[in-house]
Amino acid sequence: MAAGTTSTGDGPAASTGRQDPPANKLLYLRPSYWDERFEEEQHYEWFKDYSHFRHLVLKHIKPTDKVLEVGAGSSRLSEDMYRDDIQHITCTDLSKVAVERMRERFVGLPGMVAAEADMLNLPFDNESFDVVIEKGAMDVFFVDSGDPWNPQPEAANRVRAMLAEAHRVLTPTGVFITIAFGQPHFRRPFFEAEGLTWSMKYETFGDSFHYFVYSLVKGTKDPSKSTSLQNAVLPNAVDMEHENMDSEDYLLKSGLSDEED
Numbered sequence: 001m002a003a004g005t006t007s008t009g010d011g012p013a014a015s016t017g018r019q020d021p022p023a024n025k026l027l028y029l030r031p032s033y034w035d036e037r038f039e040e041e042q043h044y045e046w047f048k049d050y051s052h053f054r055h056l057v058l059k060h061i062k063p064t065d066k067v068l069e070v071g072a073g074s075s076r077l078s079e080d081m082y083r084d085d086i087q088h089i090t091c092t093d094l095s096k097v098a099v100e101r102m103r104e105r106f107v108g109l110p111g112m113v114a115a116e117a118d119m120l121n122l123p124f125d126n127e128s129f130d131v132v133i134e135k136g137a138m139d140v141f142f143v144d145s146g147d148p149w150n151p152q153p154e155a156a157n158r159v160r161a162m163l164a165e166a167h168r169v170l171t172p173t174g175v176f177i178t179i180a181f182g183q184p185h186f187r188r189p190f191f192e193a194e195g196l197t198w199s200m201k202y203e204t205f206g207d208s209f210h211y212f213v214y215s216l217v218k219g220t221k222d223p224s225k226s227t228s229l230q231n232a233v234l235p236n237a238v239d240m241e242h243e244n245m246d247s248e249d250y251l252l253k254s255g256l257s258d259e260e261d
């Protein structure tokens with residue numbers, strides 16, 4: 001089946017009730033900000049919609065896999081995967097309002113479950129999902145990270161906690177798929193941290209600006225490839241080209257590079 005048609009971050013937004021970007025990007029860290037936003041916003045896709053990266057995620061997911069999406073917000077990613085015959089999807093967010101909206105949308109879709117869940121403390125058993133997927137949710141934890149080469153401890157701790165939870169709920173050969181702005185040289189030290197048994201692979205999509213689809217298969221780590229934040233390799237350049245990016249995507253990206261606000 002073809003992917004469903006969705007509105008995107010760079011597409012028409014008026015019909016979706018989309019909100020203006022907040023004046024202060026630190027609001028992205030507040031649950032109350034998201035609840036208020038989702039009272040109005042029916043649908044918004046961060047970092048483009050499923051049609052742009054469908055081919056990159058479907059190769060990691062079997063129709064019978066148990067899939068968990070975290071930080072889903074008002075995205076239609078889970079419904080789009082469901083239309084592609086992925087049959088068991090638990091779609092979650094910290095925002096009660098977002099989850100109420102999901103429950104309304106999932107009526108008549110057996111196998112689609114909506115649940116409130118904090119990515120930092122998932123209410124699920126160990127090894128209960130074959131796939132964990134997120135789009136733009138982990139990036140939120142970087143908005144106050146400061147220097148990306150030396151992230152603030154609070155931000156780094158949130159990212160580590162999220163990764164530990166995703167790793168915990170995955171089956172021994174499960175895959176964590178993360179769709180993000182964050183470039184590999186910034187993400188690798190987190191993904192390859194001690195205690196995480198997956199290894200990092202990634203592909204890109206997008207035109208003038210590239211987004212990343214990371215796939216981390218549990219149990220595949222090569223111990224010789226462990227890195228630390230101190231060993232990160234400097235990039236050739238920070239991509240400042242953003243004319244074709246949605247303005248709010250750019251706001252989030254500005255927390256992920258070394259530019260000043």
Ligand SMILES: C[S@@+](CC[C@H](N)C(=O)[O-])C[C@H]1O[C@@H](n2cnc3c(N)ncnc32)[C@H](O)[C@@H]1O
Nearest residue numbers: 034045046071072073075094118119135136137
């Ligand atoms: C940038 S939006 C991305 C939404 C959606 N995944 C998309 O691609 O359009 C970040 C989402 O993360 C959610 N979120 C923020 N902190 C969270 C947490 N600790 N646990 C779960 N969700 C969280 C927000 O409510 C929001 O829906």
